[in-house]
Amino acid sequence: MPRITWQLIRTARRKHPLLPLLLPECRTVEQAFMELRWLMREQRGGGGRGGLKALCQKRGRGWPIQYLLGTQPFGPLEILCERGVLIPRPETEQYTSHLAGHILKHLHPRTQLRIVDLCTGTGCIPLLLHRELSTAGMASRVLGVDISAKAVRLGRRNLEHNKQELSPSVGEDVQFLLGDVLDVECLVKAIERRFQDGGGVVDVVISNPPYISKEGFNKSTGRSVRNYEPRLALVPEGGDGDVFYPAIARAAEKLGAQAVVAEVEGWEQAERVKREWEGSGVWEGVDIWKDFAGIERTVVGWRCAGWEWIRDGPDVVSYRDWEE
Amino acid sequence: MLADRNLDPELRPLAVSDIASTESSLSTLATTITQSLVTPHPFAHLSALVEIRPGAGGSEASLFAGDLLKLYTTYCDDVRNWPLSMVSLTASTEGGDGVQEAIFEVEAPGAYEIFRGEAGVHRVQRVPATEKQGRTHTSTVNVVVLPSFPEVELGEGEEDPDCIIDMKDVRVDVMRARGAGGQHVNTTDSAVRMTHIPTGIVAAIQDSRSQHKNRAKALMVLKSRIAEKRRAEREAEELALRRSVTKVNAGRSDKMRTYNYIQNRVTDHRCGFSLHDLPSFMNGETLDSMIDQVRKWQMERDVENLDTR
Ligand SMILES: C[S@@+](CC[C@H](N)C(=O)[O-])C[C@H]1O[C@@H](n2cnc3c(N)ncnc32)[C@H](O)[C@@H]1O
Numbered sequence: 001m002p003r004i005t006w007q008l009i010r011t012a013r014r015k016h017p018l019l020p021l022l023l024p025e026c027r028t029v030e031q032a033f034m035e036l037r038w039l040m041r042e043q044r045g046g047g048g049r050g051g052l053k054a055l056c057q058k059r060g061r062g063w064p065i066q067y068l069l070g071t072q073p074f075g076p077l078e079i080l081c082e083r084g085v086l087i088p089r090p091e092t093e094q095y096t097s098h099l100a101g102h103i104l105k106h107l108h109p110r111t112q113l114r115i116v117d118l119c120t121g122t123g124c125i126p127l128l129l130h131r132e133l134s135t136a137g138m139a140s141r142v143l144g145v146d147i148s149a150k151a152v153r154l155g156r157r158n159l160e161h162n163k164q165e166l167s168p169s170v171g172e173d174v175q176f177l178l179g180d181v182l183d184v185e186c187l188v189k190a191i192e193r194r195f196q197d198g199g200g201v202v203d204v205v206i207s208n209p210p211y212i213s214k215e216g217f218n219k220s221t222g223r224s225v226r227n228y229e230p231r232l233a234l235v236p237e238g239g240d241g242d243v244f245y246p247a248i249a250r251a252a253e254k255l256g257a258q259a260v261v262a263e264v265e266g267w268e269q270a271e272r273v274k275r276e277w278e279g280s281g282v283w284e285g286v287d288i289w290k291d292f293a294g295i296e297r298t299v300v301g302w303r304c305a306g307w308e309w310i311r312d313g314p315d316v317v318s319y320r321d322w323e324e
Numbered sequence: 325m326l327a328d329r330n331l332d333p334e335l336r337p338l339a340v341s342d343i344a345s346t347e348s349s350l351s352t353l354a355t356t357i358t359q360s361l362v363t364p365h366p367f368a369h370l371s372a373l374v375e376i377r378p379g380a381g382g383s384e385a386s387l388f389a390g391d392l393l394k395l396y397t398t399y400c401d402d403v404r405n406w407p408l409s410m411v412s413l414t415a416s417t418e419g420g421d422g423v424q425e426a427i428f429e430v431e432a433p434g435a436y437e438i439f440r441g442e443a444g445v446h447r448v449q450r451v452p453a454t455e456k457q458g459r460t461h462t463s464t465v466n467v468v469v470l471p472s473f474p475e476v477e478l479g480e481g482e483e484d485p486d487c488i489i490d491m492k493d494v495r496v497d498v499m500r501a502r503g504a505g506g507q508h509v510n511t512t513d514s515a516v517r518m519t520h521i522p523t524g525i526v527a528a529i530q531d532s533r534s535q536h537k538n539r540a541k542a543l544m545v546l547k548s549r550i551a552e553k554r555r556a557e558r559e560a561e562e563l564a565l566r567r568s569v570t571k572v573n574a575g576r577s578d579k580m581r582t583y584n585y586i587q588n589r590v591t592d593h594r595c596g597f598s599l600h601d602l603p604s605f606m607n608g609e610t611l612d613s614m615i616d617q618v619r620k621w622q623m624e625r626d627v628e629n630l631d632t633r
Binding site: 011014015029030033034035037038042064065066072073075076078086087089090091093208210211212216220221222224225229233234263264265266291292293295297317318319 | 413414415417420421422495496497498499500503504505506507508509510511512513514517530531532533534535536537
């Protein structure tokens with residue numbers, strides 16, 4: 001990463017007087033210019049130049065641009081973002097689309113799929129899954145669960161916000177529920193109650209739980225993440241990054257799920273979670289998906305041989321810089 | 325008749341006036357014949373995708389790339405009233421209004437026919453704002469103009485149009501930040517790069533925060549570039565049958581137009597046409613008259629090619 005020199009600041013100022021304000025967070029003039037254009041293009045409620053300047057100042061201090069603009073694209077959806085709820089990540093976007101495509105390829109189109117997303121945050125995963133499946137003609141019901149009332153409210157608002165892009169049945173098919181994933185008994189009961197009307201089983205449990213350890217939070221998160229995103233969404237209480245995974249697998253088992261899919265931090269945690277799930281003896285097989293950057297990002301388990309196809313992850317397809 | 329010494333002096337003025345009117349109707353007729361001889365360009369009815377990149381001349385070239393971008397945007401806005409949408413805009417690292425790359429789409433039927441003559445090397449001669457000794461610099465900007473294809477679904481038994489590609493042949497890469505990714509960072513990386521493996525043609529787009537949208541745009545640009553390449557190849561083959569390809573292609577890689585700020589003049593080297601008011605040209609006000617001349621020249625060239633068939 002280039003150092004911010006006087007030279008760089010002068011160059012930025014010559015291009016646009018507000019550009020230097022963005023440099024502390026954006027680092028390069030190109031990135032700053034791009035973000036300035038996004039800020040100008042998308043800022044809500046006008047506010048004129050003064051409004052824009054205030055936005056640039058905040059961005060320079062590390063405010064995530066998604067909180068400033070109030071949105072983050074997620075597949076074809078526009079997910080509302082606000083402080084207190086984690087911003088959806090591109091890795092999550094990738095494996096969620098991949099899972100939807102994979103399901104469409106391997107399951108009968110008349111399947112009525114039931115999916116539970118634990119630790120749902122903005123609700124980005126349930127909404128994108130439902131969108132991708134219904135566009136291809138597959139019916140699904142998806143339930144998002146979160147311990148944060150703010151997240152549950154935002155999930156519902158996101159459903160409304162994306163109504164245009166979603167199928168008409170989404171209002172009935174996608175629901176959000178307040179609940180504690182670590183209290184498995186209670187969680188399973190609440191979910192069963194929601195799904196009662198049709199046999200009471202769930203096909204897939206997916207989750208992107210808080211997975212960063214206390215040490216990792218201080219050492220390896222970005223400044224903007226550390227200072228502006230909710231710690232509740234990132235670090236499990238007690239500071240052990242692995243605590244959610246046994247609970248997720250147990251909930252999946254009790255709900256009768258055919259497959260369980262969970263995001264992880266990288267290869268070390270992926271290996272630990274894989275070992276733990278294999279050791280439980282519940283799953284026929286457990287495997288790891290890499291993300292676009294080649295990092296072990298998702299652990300998947302399947303219950304019977306008929307679901308073994310789920311072991312294949314998305315393609316590793318990335319490059320570092322334009323110059324490369 | 326005029327050369328006839330024995331001609332009645334009274335008839336002479338009549339004959340002279342006749343010549344003038346005949347000449348003018350001849351030239352109209354010639355244009356009409358030219359137009360009817362030359363089959364319209366196969367993509368003439370399409371929208372245009374215009375790409376601007378600095379060539380030789382460093383930061384001065386990227387500044388002029390910015391000027392050309394302004395010329396075309398005001399021309400579309402004020403003169404044509406054509407909707408123009410920016411596909412991708414990358415600022416130069418040098419500061420100022422310089423542009424490293426600009427790609428925009430002019431979404432109007434027939435825009436390709438109007439813009440295709442703008443493709444080529446634009447040369448600028450002027451004293452850059454940063455030049456202290458008042459020396460004139462020469463730099464160049466490359467403009468590429470491609471037809472922009474509407475989304476088409478291939479019906480049964482239909483011929484493959486130029487822009488159809490098999491998605492199996494396309495490699496899609498996304499740009500990523502360094503580091504652990506996932507929950508650790510909240511960067512906005514949404515850039516997409518597509519490579520058409522059989523031809524090696526690449527399209528990279530980073531303009532939107534939405535990777536989904538960048539994908540759609542990259543695919544559009546990729547298709548246009550591939551179609552243009554296929555068409556150019558076919559055209560070259562046809563021409564090779566008629567006459568030596570080199571002769572016709574001369575001028576393509578060469579500069580096609582010069583903007584001389586010191587002489588307040590813009591000259592198109594293909595048709596030999598000059599305008600002597602650069603500011604109004606750079607405002608887009610007189611671009612139309614230039615484009616007309618270039619299209620005339622293009623048509624004449626196409627007729628020449630017909631001759632040698
Ligand atoms: C990493 S975020 C993931 C959000 C969303 N799924 C996404 O991918 O963008 C984790 C979420 O888990 C929620 N959470 C934390 N502890 C929880 C618990 N014990 N039970 C349920 N949800 C919890 C947080 O509120 C946060 O929304």
